[in-house]
Amino acid sequence: xxxxxxxxxxxxxxxxxxxxxxxxxxxxxxxxxxxxxxxxxxxxxxxxxxxxxxxxxxxxxxxxxxxxxxxxxxxxxxxxxxxxxxxxxxxxxxxxxxxxxxxxxxxxxxxxxxxxxxxxxxxxxxxxxxxxxxxxxxxxxxxxxxxxxxxxxxxxxxxxxxxxxxxxxxxxxxxxxxxxxxxxxxxxxxxxxxxxxxxxxxxxxxxxxxxxxxxxxxxxxxxxxxxxxxxxxxxxxxxxxxxxxxxxxxxxxxxxxxxxxxxxxxxxxxxxxxxxxxxxxxxxxxxxxxxxxxxxxxxxxxxxxxxxxxxxxxxxxxxxxxxxxxxxxxxxxxxxxxxxxxxxxxxxxxxxxxxxxxxxxxxxxxxxxxxxxxxxxxxxxxxxxxxxxxxxxxxxxxxxxxxxxxxxxxxxxxxxxxxxxxxxxxxxxxxxxxxxxxxxxxxxxxxxxxxxxxxxx
Numbered sequence: 001x002x003x004x005x006x007x008x009x010x011x012x013x014x015x016x017x018x019x020x021x022x023x024x025x026x027x028x029x030x031x032x033x034x035x036x037x038x039x040x041x042x043x044x045x046x047x048x049x050x051x052x053x054x055x056x057x058x059x060x061x062x063x064x065x066x067x068x069x070x071x072x073x074x075x076x077x078x079x080x081x082x083x084x085x086x087x088x089x090x091x092x093x094x095x096x097x098x099x100x101x102x103x104x105x106x107x108x109x110x111x112x113x114x115x116x117x118x119x120x121x122x123x124x125x126x127x128x129x130x131x132x133x134x135x136x137x138x139x140x141x142x143x144x145x146x147x148x149x150x151x152x153x154x155x156x157x158x159x160x161x162x163x164x165x166x167x168x169x170x171x172x173x174x175x176x177x178x179x180x181x182x183x184x185x186x187x188x189x190x191x192x193x194x195x196x197x198x199x200x201x202x203x204x205x206x207x208x209x210x211x212x213x214x215x216x217x218x219x220x221x222x223x224x225x226x227x228x229x230x231x232x233x234x235x236x237x238x239x240x241x242x243x244x245x246x247x248x249x250x251x252x253x254x255x256x257x258x259x260x261x262x263x264x265x266x267x268x269x270x271x272x273x274x275x276x277x278x279x280x281x282x283x284x285x286x287x288x289x290x291x292x293x294x295x296x297x298x299x300x301x302x303x304x305x306x307x308x309x310x311x312x313x314x315x316x317x318x319x320x321x322x323x324x325x326x327x328x329x330x331x332x333x334x335x336x337x338x339x340x341x342x343x344x345x346x347x348x349x350x351x352x353x354x355x356x357x358x359x360x361x362x363x364x365x366x367x368x369x370x371x372x373x374x375x376x377x378x379x380x381x382x383x384x385x386x387x388x389x390x391x392x393x394x395x396x397x398x399x400x401x402x403x404x405x406x407x408x409x410x411x412x413x414x415x416x417x418x419x420x421x422x423x424x425x426x427x428x429x430x431x432x433x434x435x436x437x438x439x440x441x442x443x444x445x446x447x448x449x450x451x452x453x454x455x456x457x
Contacts (some may be wrong), residue, residue: 106130110137114146120153127153132160132198137167139456142187155193165202169456170217171210174237176266184213195220205255208456209234212241215277218261219247226251231258231452233445238265242277246305250283252290257297258448263304276333281309285317288324297324298451301331301444308335315343322348322355328451329444330359333368340364341409346417353401354428360435364405373435374442382437391437394429 108130118126127150140147154160172187173180195217204225209218218234226249236242242263253259263277284307291297300321307314314336321330336342340349353362359371361380375381385400386392398421399414406414418426442450 118146123149123153139169143173151190167206169208174211191217200224206231211237233260246279248283252287258299276306278308281313295326328373
């Protein structure tokens with residue numbers, strides 16, 4: 001019997017109710033088959049995705065183990081379109097080769113580390129193939145041979161510029177040894193080329209220097225890239241870093257929000273006051289006067305540095321500091337003996353103090369001023385200044401801040417002046433008194449990181 005006719009004869013013998021039941025059963029069977037097909041397709045997609053991830057991970061490990069992969073292991077390559085393009089660029093040697101063939105160079109935006117030992121040939125190849133104009137931040141460790149080799153090779157590429165560089169950190173080993181001295185003599189020409197040509201047109205906003213043996217690189221970068229610089233943190237070490245005064249740019253630093261420069265000697269050496277690194281008061285004032293947003297200047301610390309200048313120039317600088325009401329940390333040492341009594345009337349000195357409402361711990365000595373919105377870890381703490389460990393009386397705060405200076409330079413007692421002070425002015429020290437018990441312990445470098453998160457370390 002024909003198989004195609006059989007269902008028709010069967011269905012013709014069924015009643016309407018039975019036909020409806022058969023139709024429902026067949027529809028349910030088809031739905032079940034469709035669901036199985038969908039599950040199989042989903043299983044296939046999941047298995048295929050896992051296969052692709054495994055393949056990419058295998059390629060990534062292969063690339064990471066290659067010399068070039070180790071070289072740029074901590075570089076951030078840009079993505080092109082899809083979300084996994086970044087992983088592909090880091091994973092597949094084939095894609096790297098294709099990218100180089102299409103675009104000629106490799107784009108790197110952030111460079112954090114390189115290999116310790118890089119042969120000159122590899123360094124030359126890297127200097128030629130990276131698009132240096134796309135680099136936005138660099139953390140250079142001159143204690144590593146790899147960085148010295150790369151910067152040396154880069155200096156020979158006359159067409160290269162770091163024209164997009166926004167953040168730069170340069171570190172040198174702080175140890176005192178013949179080996180370090182020889183290393184410094186090798187990197188001096190490299191730093192000179194980096195500061196005078198490679199970053200000359202960079203829109204630099206953050207500069208961090210660690211333990212450089214000379215202030216020449218700092219001076220060069222400030223001169224060429226000072227117009228957009230917001231944050232400058234520099235540590236200079238050794239007697240060679242104080243042979244010449246610190247030269248600040250004549251055009252000033254219009255965008256400045258943080259300036260920390262520290263000069264120190266090696267641990268076993270002690271610096272006398274006469275041997276301190278100097279900065280001219282007129283030069284510092286010129287840099288501060290051009291700041292477009294004075295309220296944004298939060299840190300002004302020159303540690304181990306003497307602000308040198310005539311009495312009139314230093315007095316003008318002190319009066320100019322009154323305009324920076326956003327300061328959270330300030331530390332300046334002057335060359336004029338009995339600085340405050342010689343240069344400022346008492347009324348202006350008190351106005352200078354009231355101009356810094358964020359500064360809690362405030363100390364005046366014969367020739368220096370220090371103010372912080374924290375308790376310096378290596379100097380003092382709240383319980384040492386106020387043994388009763390409770391919110392101090394406003395008069396107690398004022399007397400602690402001005403006792404020495406008023407007695408030695410203004411020949412008056414702090415308690416006497418407090419009682420003669422109007423209540424409107426006394427209210428300022430009342431607010432400071434409430435601030436003091438809650439201030440944390442910190443230090444300048446750490447506080448800068450807290451005030452400007454997301455920057456270089």
